[in-house]
Amino acid sequence: MRVGRHIKWIVCLSLIGFFLLGDTEILLSQNDEIQEIVNDSKREEVQRYFGYELLLYRYLTLPYDISVNINEHGLFVEIGFIYILFIPILLLLISRRKLKYLIPLVLITLFSWVISTSNSFVYSNASQIKIETTKDLINEYMANANGSEEPVAFLVGNITKFSLTLYEPLNKFGNWISGNKDHVTYPILMFGFLGLILLIHNLIRDLKTNQQYLIIIFSSYAFFWFAFAGGIIWYGYILLFLAYFLIHLLINVLIKQDYKAGLWMKRFFLGFAILWIGMGFLSRVSNIQSVANPDEIGKGIFNPVFYEYGLGKINDTEVKNKIYPNVTTGLDAINRDKNALVWRVGTSLTYFIDNNTERVVMDNQLGRFQNLRTTYPDNNALVDAFLASNIKYLIVDLNTAQIDKTPQRTLTAKYRELERFIQNNPRVQLISTDRILQRRNSMQNIEYFYGDFGQVYLNGYYAIYQFIR
Amino acid sequence: MVEKAKIRSIVNILVWVFAAIWLFVLGLDYINKHPAYYYSLSYFRYTGLVVQLGIIALGIGLSRKYLPKFFSYINTGIGVFLVGVLISFLIIRSNSELVSFENNTSDHLHFTSRVVASAIQLFLIMLLCRNVGAFIFSKCFSKTYDAHFIIDIGLGIVLMVLSMFFLAMFGVLNAYSLLLVLIVFLFVNPIQFYQSIGSTLFKQLDTKQFSMAGLIILFTLLSFLLVNYISIHTPFPSGFDSRNYYVNISKLLASSGSIVQGFPPYNGSIFIATGLVLFDQSHLAHGMAFVNIVLALLAAYTFARQILKYDADTSAIIITMVGVTPAIANQMFVELKVDFGLLFFQLLALFCLLNGFKKIKKSQQPRDNFKDILKTYLPYSILLGVFIGYGLGIKMINLFLLIVIFILIGWEKDNRILSIVMVFASIAVFLFGGIDTISGLRQYHLSANYVAMAAALLAIISFAYAFIKSRILALRRVVFAGLITIFALMVFSPWAVKNYQDTKSLNPKKMLMGSSTGPEMSLAKIKKNYRNAQKNK
Known part of the structure; x- marks a missing residue:
């Protein structure tokens, strides 16, 4: 107890010290900030899982964000809602009889919900767009939305308006102590973890040993994932199991404490478990990737080209050309020229390049290209620079800018610069692409052809270029 | 006292109201941001498959009570394997009407036979790993830990990958050298290997611990895994990271026979490369990646049962819930990352640690000086x-x-x-x-x-x-x-x-x-x- 008291003082003094250390860094000059951001490829690639709001709130919104998929969406990051639903509710029910635990839990849950939903979006099914949760955009959406056409989005919009109101003072407070950079987030996280360990130590004394271990393993691993993994789900896969084990443990604790309440929570958990298993099965079998063509929706259990291959009807090369039309033309050219280096912007076509670890220069977020472009703004000079280093080929992912979640759209800006370099440049020759363009011919009929710039009919996935001397 | 009881009652009601509001608000937000579930349901095209699988699941569940002799045939490794073959065929056939090209039953059987063949190949590799792992365990760790097949498999995998690493360091990693390694794995204890095959295929499985609902949940998990397992029978991986890193490294390793320069450590990719080195078949490499999730699920189940003492049904539900999670499923058939392999060894380490704690506590070994502590x-x-x-x-x-x-x-x-x-x-x-x-x-x-x-x-x-x-x-x-x-x-x-x-x-x-x-x-x-x-x- 004595040690605990001393530690509390150390924590308080340390936090005050960090607050006094210096201002948070939120007001860089405009040019400095953009210059700084442009060259930060990690910000574009890794931090899209983490968010771009105030630094402190990026961490505090993480549990809600990863459960509801606010920062990044897609099947590869979807872990479901069961964790965020049951863990807070069970903790609240268990702590009902002790207001000193209940009230902080309620406040933390509310606080987390308010800051998460106020840095989120509302998805409009009718217009198939995301509306960011700012007051103006939400008010505009609510003024025009039809509640009967999309009741869920409409309700969420109303709830968001309420949370935005609560967020106003929290936003002011957040901007006062934090920003894009700050001194306080790490101390808060670290000492918060220390406080959690001390609290857990007091609370779990009466549990069985292995139950205690489960709670410690979960809390510790969750903290390290939370603090250092940048919101990347697959760095914390073990937590997906541990969290369900924890939920079951909490239900058992509640049953011991209040049999009726515990039994109801067990039933709810089983009910949601069956629902989730059904949803997961449905989601995988239908494997919805796009809703553009209603005739093709829900046919996702197998990729049709791979299915054709599995049935023995086509071979490897035919699979490649069906999935990436014309790709063998470009890949054969690269693989014939065994010593030539390749500059790769996104795509996973590296797999098909011989000795790719020795030949492929990776530049997924165009950080390297941007540096080169700044050094050689002239197109001819830039091509000469590539060729002088034996870089004879360029592979571009035509959807590179799609992963750009940065508020300043820095990756998009770099990608546009790349397009400016390539377009109408006689020394950058297109070898192959799967992008389909359309134009009217002399008979005024629409004709389709493979190309890189023009009126796009089908965006495609890749383009392979050769630099010409 | 009456006041306290009243306050408690009010707090109780408020907490339940808060819980209900939390459910409502969270549920709405989740549904709003996941329209894919709506489309998955309204455009669901595999009702026939679900009905067929449902009938089989129910049949298996009811046969335990009403047709015990029939159930005893299914309740073996070979029985489960044959059920798996049937499920695979039904899954493959369910897609036949939804593609634009002609296909028939003989094509479906061809695909099913590929799936069956690869499953047998992977099973044999894992059995050999288990064989050598059990041998090492019996020689080195039997006095320390209780034997368990997941420890045996873990040890076997470590030895196989380390062997491949050293072969690759000398530039001699190829089908023959790896086959030699696996033959050694067989002959360290050939009788045990033969007995393993027998017991895995023909011994009655311990399904008494599951209720009928638990059996149906396991059947669902099996079907789900098979959907994904069938999907990996492709000439190359489909995911970005698997093509640029994990399976790419495996491919380079297999084609050159030597260690690939650069990259952070890649035990996972060496493990995946087994399929390419031995058989020069991409889908077997993908299969090795897939084996990792099966092992991880088994390890999680073992952890839940033996460490946390959860009942069989609860453990089965939990591993199924994780297994069907889209973030997990996506890795099974698209990305093929090595994180499942890591997950298996993490669960294994925790399993061993907590078992170790128990044994150390029970042991009478003195621990009051440095020498005894070390011992x-x-x-x-x-x-x-x-x-x-x-x-x-x-x-x-x-x-x-x-x-x-x-x-x-x-x-x-x-x-x-x-x-x-x-x-x-x-x-x-x-x-x-x-x-x-x-x-x-x-x-x-x-x-x-x-x-x-x-x-x-x-x-x-x-x-x-x-x-x-x-x-x-x-x-x-x-x-x-x-x-x-x-x-x-x-x-x-x-x-x-x-x-x-x-x-x-x-x-x-x-x-x-x-x-x-x-x-x-x-x-x-x-x-x-x-x-x-x-x-x-």
Whole structure:
């Protein structure tokens, strides 16, 4: 107890010290900030899982964000809602009889919900767009939305308006102590973890040993994932199991404490478990990737080209050309020229390049290209620079800018610069692409052809270029 | 008293109301942001398949009660395998009407036979790993731990991958050399191998512990796994990371027969490469990646049953819930990352650790001086070190688990100081080691260095306090943690040597993380090459 008291003082003094250390860094000059951001490829690639709001709130919104998929969406990051639903509710029910635990839990849950939903979006099914949760955009959406056409989005919009109101003072407070950079987030996280360990130590004394271990393993691993993994789900896969084990443990604790309440929570958990298993099965079998063509929706259990291959009807090369039309033309050219280096912007076509670890220069977020472009703004000079280093080929992912979640759209800006370099440049020759363009011919009929710039009919996935001397 | 009861009652109601509101608000938000579920349901095209699977599931469930003899045939490894073959055929056939090209039953049987063949090949490889793992376990660890097949498989995988690593270091990794390794795995205990096949295929499975609902849940999981297993029978992987990294490394390893330069340590990719090296078939490499999730699910089930003492049905529900999670499913058939392999070894390490704690507590071995402490903890440290070190060779993110294990070792019911030491020490190590630079977040934390220094200082102070307060207790934990680290580093050390060869640097970070891949092409180099080219013009 004595040690605990001393530690509390150390924590308080340390936090005050960090607050006094210096201002948070939120007001860089405009040019400095953009210059700084442009060259930060990690910000574009890794931090899209983490968010771009105030630094402190990026961490505090993480549990809600990863459960509801606010920062990044897609099947590869979807872990479901069961964790965020049951863990807070069970903790609240268990702590009902002790207001000193209940009230902080309620406040933390509310606080987390308010800051998460106020840095989120509302998805409009009718217009198939995301509306960011700012007051103006939400008010505009609510003024025009039809509640009967999309009741869920409409309700969420109303709830968001309420949370935005609560967020106003929290936003002011957040901007006062934090920003894009700050001194306080790490101390808060670290000492918060220390406080959690001390609290857990007091609370779990009466549990069985292995139950205690489960709670410690979960809390510790969750903290390290939370603090250092940048919101990347697959760095914390073990937590997906541990969290369900924890939920079951909490239900058992509640049953011991209040049999009726515990039994109801067990039933709810089983009910949601069956629902989730059904949803997961449905989601995988239908494997919805796009809703553009209603005739093709829900046919996702197998990729049709791979299915054709599995049935023995086509071979490897035919699979490649069906999935990436014309790709063998470009890949054969690269693989014939065994010593030539390749500059790769996104795509996973590296797999098909011989000795790719020795030949492929990776530049997924165009950080390297941007540096080169700044050094050689002239197109001819830039091509000469590539060729002088034996870089004879360029592979571009035509959807590179799609992963750009940065508020300043820095990756998009770099990608546009790349397009400016390539377009109408006689020394950058297109070898192959799967992008389909359309134009009217002399008979005024629409004709389709493979190309890189023009009126796009089908965006495609890749383009392979050769630099010409 | 009456007042207190009233307040309690009001608080009770408020909490349930809050819970209901939380459910409502969260549910709405989730549904709003996941329209795909709506489309999945309204455009569901496989009702026939679900009905067929439902009938089979119900049939199996009811046969246990009403047709026990029939159930006893299904309730064996070979029975489950045949049910799996039937499910696979039905899944493949269910898609036949939804594609634009002609296909018939003979095509579906052809696909099913590919799936069956690959499953048998993978099963044999795993059985050989288990055989050698069981042999090593019986010679080295049988007095320390209770035997379990997941430990055997884990040990076997470590030995196989390390063998492949050394063969590749000498540039002689090919089908013959690997086959030789697997033959050795067979002949270390051929009788055990033969008995394993027999017991796996024909012995009655212990399904009495499951209710009918539990059996149906397991059937659902099996069907789900098969949908994904069938999907990986492709000529190349479909995911971005699997093509650029994980399976790409495997392909380069298999084609060159030697270690691939660059990249962080890649035990996972070596494991995946088994399919390519032995059979030169991509789908078998994908299958090796898939085996990892099956092993992870088995390890999680074992952990739930044996450590947490959860009942069979609950354990089955939990592993199924995780298995069907889209983030997990996506990795099974698209990305094929090595994280499942890491997950298996993480669960294995925790399983061994918690079993070890129990055994150490029960043991009468004196632990009051350094020699006795070493004698007590050494046997437990070796196996743990092997699994953790191997995990570090899959992904460095396993450092999280190593630190968690230190915190667990430091945990004492009546003494929290050592856990606090571990907390501060781990924060200091991570921040000084720059773990947060990997995600690019370090640059935003202006006080990172101060926090690291403060954590280190507090770790030293609290450790000194703990040592003064109870020298023996502190010594036990430090020795245990230290031994695990030593053995983990020993198993990891081949990668440190490889990384040194790649980077020519003794920097600890470079020896742990290796170098990036691709030709060295810095801006300075490109500028220099350009200047030279212009001069020569």
